[in-house]
Amino acid sequence: MHVVTAEQMRAADAAAVAERGDVALMRAAGDxxxxAVRVLWPRARRIVAFAGPGNNGGDAYAALASAAEHAHLHARAREWIVYALAAASPSSGRRDAENRAQSSGIITRPFPRDAGEAERALEGADLVLDAMLGTGSRPDVPEPLRSAIEALSTSAVPVLAIDIPTGIDPTTGAVAETAVRAHATVTLGAPKLGLLLEPARGYAGSIFVGDLHLAAELARAEGTAFAALDTAEFLALLPRRGEEADKRESGAPLIVAGSEQFPGAAVLCAHGAARAGAGYVTVxxxxDAAPALRAHLVEQVVVTFEEANVERAIDDLLDLTNRSNAVGLGPGLALSAATGAVVRGFVERLERPFVADASALFHLGKHLDILRGKRCVLTPHEREFARLSGEGTIVPGTRVARLRSFVARTGVTTLLKGNATLIDDGSTMHVNVTGSNALATAGTGDVLTGVIATLLSQGLAPVDAARVGAYWHGLAGREAAHQRPVGVMAGDVAEALGPAIPEPPERFARLVPLS
Structure with a gap:
């Protein structure tokens, strides 16, 4: 699905308003x-909304009016209150929402003047709607909104943010000194880029996309195209084994990995490839790594090459690609000059799609020109990326721009690991929305390389293999953490790949679960 900057969202909104009118758009947002209120908090009786003076505040009125118009909720005893800052020049959409809310028995009161008043407004509430600024958020949140946020920060009442939590920059993900930490966010029309980036990501809670039917308007948005997978899209892209498929048709990746010092990296990469569905994995x-590999890899075929004889090693590896349909290259390889020569010579003549990670990135770092025209994915973490790009350490807030510049210069699809992981192919930048802090352990990147190698071997294009692999790997991290709250290891993540595949998502009228 589309992911947008604040500027792109404003342009899409303006186009939709010009075609449909802002009353229809705000009603859709309210619905x-x-x-989300009905699905997530079905028993909420006392709902309080903190509404700013703009259209984000109007969305709160529209939401409560829409909820009240559902008979099964309207009949229940309830007390729904909007604490609002008056709009100097309300839009027709906001006026319509206010009138509907008043007709539905929604109470309107003045916005709290200080933290004490805000705390009293929250007493007895089952749910708070944050509709103070939305995409108009800025670093210097003004009073009295700041005091309301401070009251929310000390309250146990759950918060549902409308569009984006107040205090979050919708494009960069920067967080104001005082910002709302929501339990869930309904982001309207499309996810905002900043919502998916650190540090804002930790303030959004569970993210749902409110479908306003803006696909045409979003597609016309100018500037960098951003996107994210949701569950339905992931399941649609994930290759499935045919009923009569043989083992090689199910994926036959070649894993070029491991050394005497780091045999485990090859083991983890091979396990990741196998658990991602490959039918025949060659390592x-x-x-000098072979004894350890053969002791740990029972289902995979282990072969060796001699780095000392560079040309022979390259020929041997190329011969293996005749029986494989993709390559995972790099985890645990030696950092010696001979190994570097093998890696570069192999890549230069390689015609299969491949994913390069870890030691392969080290050896290719000053020779990125040989990747031009190759079907490949690079998967650096931030330190590796700094070395690859030659531009030094990534400064917070610059990851998107740095990755876009690197891919434009090299023409290589690149997956930049982090929170959030970013994938760019020069056309669209994809933001991964899954993940877990359980993935912050040695070897999980090796598992990811194996997963992507299998997806490439099953026929996915490099950018699709990268974004599906990152999404799946993130789900597996969550599943492993669920199974083992403490002490998740990389092997646990590989084992969790199968159980992590979700069921098709429940279909809602206007909501798409994103994270």
Missing amino acids: AVAE ASSS
């Missing part, structure tokens, strides 16, 4: 938020 490694 989406009301659905090529140095001869």
Whole structure:
């Protein structure tokens, strides 16, 4: 699905308003938020909304009016209150929402003047709607909104943010000194880029996209195209084994990995490839790593190459690609000059799609020109990316721009690991929305390389293999953490790949679960 900057969202909104009118657009937004209230907090009786003076505040009125118009909720005893800052020049959409809310028995009161008044407004509430600024958020949140946020920060009442939590920059993900930390967010029309980036990501809670039917308007948005997978899209892209498929048709990746010092990296990469559904995994490694690999890899074929004889090693690896349909290259390889020569010579003549990680990135770092025209994915973490790009350490807030510049210069699809992981192919930048802090352990990147190698071997294009692999790997991290709250290891993540595949998502009228 589309992911947008604040500027792109404003342009899409303006185009939709010009075509449909802002009354229809705000009613659609209200319906989406009301659905989230019904789904997530079906027993909420006292709902309080903190509404700013703009259209974000109007969305709160529209949401409560929409909820009240559903008979099964309207009949229940309830007390729904909007604490609002008056709009100097309300839009027709906001006026319509206010009138509907008043007709539905929604109470309107002045916005709290200080933290004490805000705390009293929250007494007895089952749910708070944050509709103070939305995409108009800025670093210097003004009073009295700041005091309301401070009251929310000390309250146990759950918060549902409308569009984006107040205090979050919708484009960069920067967080104001005082910002709302929501339990869930309904982001309207499309996810805002900043909502998916650190540090804002930790303030959004569970993210749902309110569908306003803006696909045409979003597609016309100018500037960098951003996107994110949701569950339905992930399941649609994930390759499935045919009923009569043989083992090689199910994916036959060649894993070139491991060394005497780091045999485990090859083991983890091979397990990731196998658990991602490959039918035949071959592992090529140095001869001094072979005993350890053969002791741990029962279902995979282990072969060796001799780095000392560079040309022979390259020929042997290329011969193996005749029986494989993709390559995972790099985890645990030696950092020696001979191994570097093998890696570069192999890549230069390689015609299969491949994913390069870890030691392969080290060896290719000053020779990125040989990747031009190759079907490949690079998967650096931030330190590796700094070395690859030659531009030094990534400064917070610059990851998007740095990745876009690197891909434009090299023409290589690149997956930049982090929170959030970003994938760019020069056309669209994809933001991964899954993940877990359980993935912050040695070897999980090796598992990801194996997963992507299998997806490439099953026929996915490099950018699709990267974004599906990152999404799946993130789900597996969550599943592993669920199974083992403490002490998740990389092997646990590989084992969790199968159980992590979700069921098709429940279909809602206007909501799409994103994270």
